[in-house]
Amino acid sequence: MEQSETRWSKFFGFATPYTNQRDAIEAAIEVGRERGYLAMEGPCGTGKTMAALTAGATLVRDGEYDNVVVVTPVKQQRAQFVEDLRTMNAGLDDPLDGAALVGKRDLCPYGREDVFPDDVGVHDRCEDLRENTAHLVESEGSSDDAPTATVEIGGETDEVWWDPQRASDLVKHARPGGTGQRQITTETLDTADVESPYPRGQQSAPDSMAESDDGPLYCPFEADWYARNKGSPVDFDLGEEHVVTAEEYLPGAVERGTCPHRVMSVLLESADVIVGNYNHLFDPASRPMLESVLGDDTFLIVDEAHRLEERVRDLLSNRVGRSTLKRARNDCVQLLQRARQSTDHREQVKDELASHDVPLGAIEQARDFYDDLLGWLDGRIERYLDDEFGREWRTGSPGETLPDHDLEVPLRNPEAVERDELTAWAESAGYTGDHWRSLSAVGLAVEQVIEELGMARTPVCTAVGALMGQWWECDHATYLRELELEYAPKDKHSASEPWQTQYTAGLVLFECMPGDTLEEIFDGLGGGILMSATLEPLDVFAEVSGLEALREANRPVVERTYTLPFPESNRASCLVDTTAFTARNRGDPDENGTPETWNRTRGEYAQVLRILARSPGNVLLAMPNYREAMWAGSYLADVVEKPVLVDESSSNEETEALKQRFFQGKQKVLVTSTRGTLTEGVDYDGDKLHCCGVVGVPLVNIGSPRVTAVQRAYADAFGSDNAFEYALTVPAVRRARQTLGRVIRGADEVGVRALVGQRYVSDARHSVNPYLSAGEQEEFVRLTPEFLDGQIQRFWDTNGRPD
Secondary structure (H helix, E strand, C coil), rough: CCHHHHHHHHCCCCCCHHEEEEEEEEHHHHHHCEEEHHEEEECCCCCHHEEEEEEHHHHHHHCCCCCCEEEECCCCHHHHHHHHHHHHCCCCCCCCCCEEEEHHHCCCHHHHHCCCCCCCHHHHHHHHHHHHHHHHHCCCCCECEEECCEEEEEEEEEEEEECCHHHHHHHHHHCCCCCCCCCCCCEEEECCEEEEEECCCCCCCCCCCCCCCCEEEEEHHHHHHCCCCCCCCHHHHHHHHHHHHHHHHHHHHHHCCCCCCHHHHHHHCCCCEEEEEEHHCCCCCCCHHCCCCCCEEEEECCCHHHHHHHHHHHCCCCEHHHHHHHHHHHHHHHHHHHHHHHHHHHHHHHHHCCCCCCHHHHHHHHHHHHHEEEHHHHHHHHHHHHHHCCCCHCCCCCCHCCCCEEEECCCCCCCCCCCCCCHHHHHHHHHHHHHHHHHHHHHHHHHHHHHHHHCCCCCCCCHHHHHHHHHHHHCCCEEEEEEEECCCCCHHCCCCHHHHHEEEEEEEEEEECCHHHHHHHCCCCCCCEEEEECCHHHHHHHHHHHHHHHHHHHCEEEEECCCCCCCCHHHEEECCCCCCCCHHHCCCCCCCCCCCCCCHHHHHHHHHHHHHHCCCCCCCEEEEHHHHHHHHHHHHHHCCCCCCEEECCHHHHHHHHHHHHHHHHCCCCEEECCCCCCCCCCCCCCCCCEEEECCCCEEEEEEEEEEHHHHHHHHHHHHHHHHHHHHHHHHHHHHHHHHCCCCCCCCCEEEEEEECCCCCCCCCCCCCHHHHHHHHHHEEEECHHHHHHHHHHHHHHHHHCCC
């Protein structure tokens, strides 16, 4: 052990590791050397972040890996990795270079300052400017096969397709006092508390580089990157302890006139440790930025891995809105209208399309398809609304007859593997698989010809065509195809159909089985750690995350579970044995509006909630959903002396304001949904929380077509006996455990934790007790409601009541 620890102790950022932390580091290094994965459950206080970084740093410095990539969905956790990496580097003579990633929207100087038109997204506008800039800096006479400019990159001479001098000329043209004649304003573009060297307005190319009198808009920040031969004026020395974040490279790049997003991409190419979010690794649209640094020599750290399945499922699912389908159709229409203007225009369009191997007839067929698809979509929506809510919505006010929430319309039976309605309609209408598969290439040709002809339009038909191709190709066992109506009320004058005053429609290709993609991603990397405070049962996690498939393919997979390291005497842990809090047992909260009309189950839970709410200090009560939270909050406001705050599904700003109200001032009760945003990823450290009760098992809506489809897919993959458990029960219990984890965040903190409901008891019908960790099963004390108050009071008598 001593020899082994000596290898990594110099990278460990603190004086002495915890016992569990030491074991975790050793396990991660060992499995990393064997090119495998460690699945680790470690509660708050385990020191997971430093343990993972220590193992990764050791493997990199020993030459086993080239880099460490960290992904976590929680902003606070990304900051923690940065802080711990800086702590580690402070003790090293040769620190590890670290870079923290953010999204393009957070880095674009023009987008940050709202310079772009309101009707253009930052991402799309940036891509347009990048393409224009690349065209302008291209070496004269160059082609993909014949670069003509010679530059020095990294101390070596190389031939490239861009001309640094042309790029430099664009930069000079954009600066105040440059050669540009089209500069309308000299107001400087400032962002991130620094001043850029360019005007605030968008820049047009100089006459000498423009192919017409009206030169294209370009990005001088992008041009500067080419002028530096795709280099960065910012290095790791700019960051504290060699770790750079957007707080350093954003202002550093802006004041030097270089694109911050390009600077970030340069830094990650040479970083030892890269910290990003799930999108950077698991989102097909975002992954290309990381692609060049990922491979067999990458050691991966996945934090908050209990969220992996749900978050990656969302990232892999696709949606295309009705308005976007309409835009794709209009892309085709506009090009066809150009062709009809005259014989010369027709030949011009045909010639341009011929260079992309796409005939004009293919554009006409794509237009007809999108037109027919829109007609089918509108008809299907109307039939659904008629069937579910009657025809009154057509003649009266839709807002009075249609529900004020999202609607999910499956296009196949979620319990069966069968062709969806849209695909069946398309086949009957003569749109074959070859047509669906061609839409992406046709869309690309349309977009490029529109650009080449200088037509004023921002096309979408390439992306829409790609999704249509997926719709046809993806199987029906692991993908559910749906029609989605998002509740988005609007003025009737802006709606062409009555239902559009209530909803925004779209087609959804929902991914039921993210494990297959996860397996592929993990298999393409060298090894790593997947960790969370709540991963148990680890055998289930291994199945759904793709790790078990790796193990069957002879990749090592090791599992570790650690217990809460803080003194057990600091916490009271209760299993409150009450009637199961199911919808059938508790009844409708609106129909049980007063204590006199509550049924027995609701009255039983009212007693428990009252006892927990009166526990000294701040109290968090988590109900199965927001509707039940509203009921609990309304009741408690009349029976406890503390202020009662009720969370509801709302904006991030409103939720943050509610959280701050809870933290500040005198003791309060906060009631929320266990599936809400206040039950995990929020640090209730210190005196912010003293008691937490989780009521019921927070299952998602089991009647949802998506949930049904997931169960069906899991039954095929893991067996029908395991489908409900893997898809619903285990994730729900993890949410409950995450909520309880908000109470004790440090060795000196004390508090009460309560799981309320019969299903948490070990010998109950449909018990979920086996899905708690072994330490929790041993520690939580079973009691009935009448003994709960005494247990809480004795605990606080022993530990001292909070002020």
